[in-house]
Amino acid sequence: MRSVQYLGTMAPLLRSLFGTGVKGQIAAISLRTWRTFTTGLRSTSPASPERDFPRMPHCEIQPEKYQGLSYDAIMRIRRENFSHFEMTYYSKPLLVHQGHMQWLWDVEGRRYLDFFGGIVTISVGHCHPVVTAVAQEQLGRLCHTTNIYLHPHIHQYIKQLSNLLPEPLKVVYLVNSGSEANDLALQLARSYTHNHHIITLRLCVQMFSEGYGVGASVEILQSKHYAPVTAQLGVNGTVQYPKGFLKEVSEIIRERGGVYISDEVQTGFGRLGSHYWGFQTHGVKPDIVTMAKGIGNGFPMGAVVTTPEIAASMSHATFNTFGGNSLACVIGSTVLEVIEAGGLMGRCEALGNHLLLELAKLRQEFPMVGDVRGKGLMVGVEMVKDKESQDPLPAKEIDEIWEDCREMGLLLGKGGMYEQTFRITPPMCITEEDIDFAVDVIRVAMQNHVERRSKAL
Known part of the structure; x- marks a missing residue:
């Protein structure tokens, strides 16, 4: 029954995305495919x-x-x-x-x-008919130019994405993966704080990306000046934080001149159910947020979102050849719309x-x-x-x-x-x-x- 209800919510989205012409025919085929799938x-x-x-x-x-x-x-x-x-x-x-x-x-x-979703990467479904149809259409029109030229899709997508985050998290960088997102987040943190060490959790993705990490105990946080990264759940066995831990950690971090980075690569985009982002379940607000995996439903995408103040601290320009290309942004926008339309x-x-x-x-x-x-x-x-x-x-x-x-x-x-x-x-x-x-x-x-x-x- 839930599948049928979910299917019904997609019809308006399909019409709004594709209209009634050739695009609408593509959408109708996708919708019939999905109906076949559910029954x-x-x-x-x-x-x-x-x-x-x-x-x-x-x-x-x-x-x-x-x-x-x-x-x-x-x-x-x-x-x-x-x-x-x-x-x-x-x-x-x-x-x-x-x-x-x-x-x-x-x-x-x-x-x-x-039941593993491509390591927490398939958010709305393998070859989701709406995402697939939109990607095929964009692939036939324009795939890539790099961001030395303007194209409308990156602006539409960045506005959609930034609207999902609280103030003042409004400056968006688009990259190709979670590892790239975390690497850029560390650059931003180090540029802003002038500290080069990080605190992360054992067996978290940032540890693999950076090659090292320090255990994130409150005692260590109180004794050092770190630019910390805290992972939520994930590779270390889906371990939840004790109640109040992240709130206390974020306060200690900021008291000592650090910034709090929330890795939402696996927990973001509504997967946790009660909130869109994992950090919201702990009542905290990070200084930098990284995301990937479910952001593109299997398409290689990632993003970093931070405040204007932290973004302005970078002393050099950032450039990513593929990040934010037109195909990626169309897919990213559609994933957000499917999540919203399907509840x-x-x-x-x-x-x-x-x-x-x-x-x-x-x-x-x-x-x-x-x-x-x-x-x-x-x-x-x-x-x-x-x-x-x-x-x-x-x-x-x-x-x-x-x-x-x-x-x-x-x-x-x-x-x-x-x-x-x-x-x-x-x-x-x-x-x-x-x-x-x-x-x-x-x-x-x-x-x-x-x-x-x-x-x-």
């Missing part, structure tokens, strides 16, 4: 006939027949031509061929429910509450579920040896549960110091039926784990 029959899934797997929700979309490189050829190229640092998931890496909304298909036509932030809150309640049942059922935490559609399930010690479940056992979920058609992420936490960050277009299926799959995978453990004793 179809079950397609091929990875479920084995020998096992009683949970039934995957219906989907009438049939993937195109794959005619590309063979799996063996692709794996050979990876061995010979890729850096060994290029990580892949699963013992037999998944070769993905096609996507639509919350679904992915591999080259054999097997369907998967994507996706509210859906994240309602569906997130349902997800947390259902996962909490697993915590009661299984001794190895140590914690279920998160907000909206950004949730973590921490796996432990037992609830008393809270020691991480061994990696081999976690991987067995994870692989079982994949075999039943559910894709999850992993995070935490020991990768002991399953990360759940699906596209915001999922349904309650999808959540029930996902929880059923995780339950079966955990039952399998209990059986394996008992047999090993």
Whole structure:
């Protein structure tokens, strides 16, 4: 029912974006595709006939027949031509061929429910019909000029984006990724404060980007002059801050001449449900905000937003060849419009509450579920040896549960110091039926784990 209601809200947006001519025909095709998606029959899934797997929700979309490189050829190229640092998931890496909304298909036509969203990057859905149609139209008109020339789309987009942030966060820089956004944010912070150190959290993305980081305890904040970066949730296992922590941190930072940077790369754009930005859930206002991933629904985009005062401190001009090109800005604008028209932030809150309640049942059922935490559609399930010690479940056992979920058609992420936490960050277009299926799959995978453990004793 929610899918049908959501679909109905898109019709006015489609008409406003495309009109009634050729563009309207494109939109109508996209709308029919989406209607088919929401009410179809079950397609091929990875479920084995020998096992009683949970039934995957219906989907009438049939993937195109794959005619590309063979799996063996692709794996050979990876061995010979890729850096060994290029990580892949699963013992037999998944070769993905096609996507639509919350679904992915591999080259054999097997369907998967994507509950990791391209590492929290697919916000409104894989190949969302509205975003896809707008991108195709713009690609046929003008893709790129760089910002040495004016084009209307960057101005429209920057105005849309800045209107979503509180005063005085109104100066916008457009880049291509979260790493670029965080690097630029650090340049701004260092230029403004004349301090070159940062405080960040262990296993957060800024630590990977910069190559170092200092633990963000209040004691360290009080003893040093830092330009800090604080990540919200994310790679470290979807860990939420204690109540009042960020408020106290931001006050200490500013008392000592620093600036507070909020990384919204994963938490922004309504994913947390109650608010559009993660920092708003803590009642604080940052000096600099970085964003990426869901900003473009899979298109490489990023942004930094700061105050006029901090922006004016830069002693040199900034220039980004691809940042803010016309194609990126059209896609970015459409993503914002789809989030608004579809009421996706509210859906994240309602569906997130349902997800947390259902996962909490697993915590009661299984001794190895140590914690279920998160907000909206950004949730973590921490796996432990037992609830008393809270020691991480061994990696081999976690991987067995994870692989079982994949075999039943559910894709999850992993995070935490020991990768002991399953990360759940699906596209915001999922349904309650999808959540029930996902929880059923995780339950079966955990039952399998209990059986394996008992047999090993």
